[in-house]
Amino acid sequence: MKNFAKIGLLAAAAFALPACSSLGAGESGFSSFAAVQVKRVSVGDGSLSVVAPRPWNRTRPLGYVDIRVVEDWTLNGPYLDGISFVSGLKNDRYLVYQRRTTSQQVPKFRSNMTPPEIAAMIESLFRVRGGAIEYRTLGIAPRPFLGTNGFQYDYEHLDTDELWRKGRAVGAVIDGRLYLILLDAARSHYYPATLPDFEAIVASAQLRRG
Amino acid sequence: MCRNHVDRRSLLIGGGVAAASLTTGVAHARVRPQDMVPLVGPGFRPTDKDEQGLWQLMDRAEEEIAGSNLLIKDPALTGYLGDLIEKVGGPAAKDFRIYLAHIPDFNAMMFPSGFSVIYSGLLLRARNEAQLAGVIAHETAHFLRRHMIRSWRDQRRKTDIFAIGSMVAGVGGAAGGVNVGDFVQLAQLGTILSLFTYSRGMEAEADAMGAKLLAETGYPPIEMANVWEQLIGEEAASARYRRKRRRRGSLFDTHPSPDSRMADLRISAAEVTVPGRAYDNRRAQYLSTIAPIRQMLLDDQVKLNDPGASTYLINTLARDGWNGLMRFYEGEIWRLRNRPGDDVRSSQSYAAAVIYPDAPADAFRWHGISLLKAGRSGEARTAFARYLTMKPDAPDAAWVRQMMG
Numbered sequence: 001m002k003n004f005a006k007i008g009l010l011a012a013a014a015f016a017l018p019a020c021s022s023l024g025a026g027e028s029g030f031s032s033f034a035a036v037q038v039k040r041v042s043v044g045d046g047s048l049s050v051v052a053p054r055p056w057n058r059t060r061p062l063g064y065v066d067i068r069v070v071e072d073w074t075l076n077g078p079y080l081d082g083i084s085f086v087s088g089l090k091n092d093r094y095l096v097y098q099r100r101t102t103s104q105q106v107p108k109f110r111s112n113m114t115p116p117e118i119a120a121m122i123e124s125l126f127r128v129r130g131g132a133i134e135y136r137t138l139g140i141a142p143r144p145f146l147g148t149n150g151f152q153y154d155y156e157h158l159d160t161d162e163l164w165r166k167g168r169a170v171g172a173v174i175d176g177r178l179y180l181i182l183l184d185a186a187r188s189h190y191y192p193a194t195l196p197d198f199e200a201i202v203a204s205a206q207l208r209r210g
Numbered sequence: 211m212c213r214n215h216v217d218r219r220s221l222l223i224g225g226g227v228a229a230a231s232l233t234t235g236v237a238h239a240r241v242r243p244q245d246m247v248p249l250v251g252p253g254f255r256p257t258d259k260d261e262q263g264l265w266q267l268m269d270r271a272e273e274e275i276a277g278s279n280l281l282i283k284d285p286a287l288t289g290y291l292g293d294l295i296e297k298v299g300g301p302a303a304k305d306f307r308i309y310l311a312h313i314p315d316f317n318a319m320m321f322p323s324g325f326s327v328i329y330s331g332l333l334l335r336a337r338n339e340a341q342l343a344g345v346i347a348h349e350t351a352h353f354l355r356r357h358m359i360r361s362w363r364d365q366r367r368k369t370d371i372f373a374i375g376s377m378v379a380g381v382g383g384a385a386g387g388v389n390v391g392d393f394v395q396l397a398q399l400g401t402i403l404s405l406f407t408y409s410r411g412m413e414a415e416a417d418a419m420g421a422k423l424l425a426e427t428g429y430p431p432i433e434m435a436n437v438w439e440q441l442i443g444e445e446a447a448s449a450r451y452r453r454k455r456r457r458r459g460s461l462f463d464t465h466p467s468p469d470s471r472m473a474d475l476r477i478s479a480a481e482v483t484v485p486g487r488a489y490d491n492r493r494a495q496y497l498s499t500i501a502p503i504r505q506m507l508l509d510d511q512v513k514l515n516d517p518g519a520s521t522y523l524i525n526t527l528a529r530d531g532w533n534g535l536m537r538f539y540e541g542e543i544w545r546l547r548n549r550p551g552d553d554v555r556s557s558q559s560y561a562a563a564v565i566y567p568d569a570p571a572d573a574f575r576w577h578g579i580s581l582l583k584a585g586r587s588g589e590a591r592t593a594f595a596r597y598l599t600m601k602p603d604a605p606d607a608a609w610v611r612q613m614m615g
Contacts, residue, residue: 101452104514107546114579115609117545124515124546133280133312133510140606151609162279 033057036073042208044069044087048179051204053197056083067097081185081194083201088177095125104128111176115140115151118178122153122169132157145172146179146207156187166191170202181205240474241411243482246419248301248354254324261322261359268323275309275327282310282330282503290499291346294339295326298347298423300354308346314510316441320349322358333500334507335440335523337530339492344424344434351419357412417471418478425482430489435475442468444522451518493530505570508539517547534566538573545576556580564593571600575610582613591615 036056042049045068052073059072069090073083089095091111098105106128107121119140126132135157143152150172158164166187171180183198185191256262275281282288288310295306307325316335318328326349336342352358408416417434425431483489500507512520520543528536541559544552557580563573578593594610604610 103448103452103516103519105516107515108548110548112583114583116575116579116606119606120513120546124513127510127513128515133314135513137605139608141608142612154605158279160280 032060033074034060040204040206043071043085046087047208048085048087049206049208050085050181050201053200056197067095070095075194075197076190079186081183081190083194083198084180084182084184086171086178086180086182088174088179091176095121096129109178111173113173113178115142115153115171118151118171118173118180119153119155119169122182123155126157130157131160133160134158143170145170145202146174146205148172148174164188168195168198174207179205179207240477241414241418243418243422243425243478246351246355246415246422248419249356250354251301252304254302254305256359260363264359264362265323268321268325271321272307272323272325275325278311280312282312284503287499287503291328294343295346295350297427298343298420299350300423302350302354306350306353312510314507314514316444318345318349320352320358322353322362324353326350330503330507330510333503334511335444335526336437336496337440337493337527338433339496340424340429340433340489341437341491342496343427343429344420344431344437347423347427348416348420348434351416351423352408352412355412355415355419357408357416361408361412413471414474417475421475421478421482425479425484425489428489430491431479431482432476433491435472435479438468438472438475440526442472443526444519447522448516448519451516451521505535508535512539512542513546515546517543532566534563534569534573537563537566538570538576541573541576553580553583557584564596571597571604574600575604575606578610578613587615 034057036052036058038052038054040049040051047069056073056075059074059078069087071085071087072078073085075081086095089109092108094106094108096106106125109118109121113121119137123132123135123137127135136155138154138156140151140153143150145151150170153169153171154167155169156164156166164187165184167182167184169180169182171178171182173179181198181202183191183194185194256265288308291308291310295308296303299306302324305324309325309327310333311327311329313329314331314334315329316331318326318332320326326346328346328349332342332345336345421431421434424434497504511523514520520539524536524540524543537559541556541563544556544559556576560573560577560580563569564577574593574597578590578597581587581590581593591614594614598604598607598610601607
């Protein structure tokens with residue numbers, strides 16, 4: 001598993017990261033946390049903004065493996081919970097940095113993807129990078145997001161550290177780009193404890209056009 | 211205790227790589243199956259202190275593994291595997307235990323006290339019962355020839371560092387870690403296993419004795435060579451696809467020299483085959499036993515999006531005949547690969563899949579989605595309707611209904 005995982009990548013990579021690092025650093029670099037205040041903040045490349053109902057922590061990756069349109073937050077550390085923002089992923093791009101020679105690849109995003117295809121892309125991300133060994137789709141349903149027809153995707157997965165995690169992604173493809181907010185947290189306690197925050201953040205999400 | 215990686219797969223792999231680096235490159239003479247006699251009898255228990263200590267450690271390890279929630283515990287499957295290891299276990303048949311870990315790789319291991327762990331990826335790759343039994347026979351042979359204790363003593367004589375005490379400390383350390391699940395115990399044991407470092411000679415012994423056990427049980431012994439050939443092919447296909455050398459961390463790292471080994475396996479198979487005797491690979495029994503989890507096994511593999519390996523695998527399994535499940539997963543490989551033209555390929559596979567009576571419900575959903583994207587909404591509706599009939603509680607039913615209009 002010599003992948004250059006994006007640091008804090010959608011929280012998935014966290015499962016393969018050092019258990020006891022206080023920094024949550026990835027295999028390939030360093031990162032630090034910065035507080036996210038309770039006010040409107042830009043996420044990802046700045047094209048999306050949200051308001052958190054209480055302070056969260058932004059994982060600030062350093063190094064060249066960063067995907068500019070992806071940003072990760074955590075409340076209690078990436079092992080336990082995380083919210084990831086995808087702010088306009090372009091056609092033919094990947095959610096994570098990966099080498100072309102890596103045998104197991106996270107599938108690329110295509111503008112014409114339907115919600116089940118986006119869900120499948122996320123599933124492979126967790127299987128390939130997070131080491132998920134059991135993965136269940138709990139629901140894919142239409143849901144308005146950013147003032148357009150989006151979708152909600154619910155899932156849960158058992159990882160190699162024997163912890164069941166549960167997640168919800170709310171997203172939409174707008175002008176051919178993927179906008180997505182994803183919560184992934186330990187199924188017991190942390191998921192239900194952070195879901196209200198997630199819902200508030202999703203409800204607050206605004207697109208910055210122009 | 212702090213560990214840099216809690217990913218058990220990397221630890222297991224790490225162990226394998228270490229083992230490979232410790233083996234020598236010296237060519238070996240082929241071991242003849244007829245020379246392979248078991249070195250333990252029924253109910254074997256260690257008598258000297260060293261080995262007793264090792265067994266105690268392994269008892270603890272087994273307890274941990276038996277309680278892991280990464281195991282597949284379906285009684286029909288575990289009972290089947292228990293029967294298999296009993297069949298090919300020679301004099302120690304009644305003394306073995308076997309666990310099935312839910313991990314998509316091809317791997318199997320035997321621990322010194324007589325319990326074995328096999329990965330679910332092995333069940334996907336075996337084309338019949340004989341192939342699976344062949345791998346298990348190889349593992350039991352390691353036990354019957356007392357390879358672990360021999361190797362461990364040999365290592366200790368050379369280096370004097372692999373004392374039982376340090377191994378206990380290793381396992382204890384993992385147990386004390388934060389956020390460390392039971393499976394890391396297994397990973398840790400993978401590392402411990404690598405300390406036993408089977409030499410090429412031991413691997414050759416296990417192959418020869420495995421072939422003998424397989425033939426005696428009535429399976430065609432050539433299937434051991436076949437499963438090995440398939441594994442070589444899969445590794446090569448995966449590497450070729452990414453234009454690189456074969457990936458590290460496979461069985462090859464602990465089992466060197468794949469080509470000469472395959473040649474030896476073929477010769478041994480011929481030697482232990484008795485002319486006129488009927489051998490049965492029990493394919494039908496095998497397929498019906500794994501049927502309830504076969505889709506899960508394919509899912510585990512294909513969704514890792516390693517198109518080289520997955521295509522090779524599907525084509526290998528389909529040598530025994532295509533069916534709806536195989537065609538569906540062929541489509542899944544293209545869809546996830548997503549290169550130009552792959553959307554057409556995948557839609558063709560889905561269209562082919564749904565013609566078969568055994569097509570899974572998911573094939574109709576993806577068939578519907580590809581029809582929808584091609585602008586054939588009427589046909590898509592029919593496919594979606596079939597999907598919802600087959601899977602009334604489908605998790606994406608709300609989305610599918612919206613698509614149906």
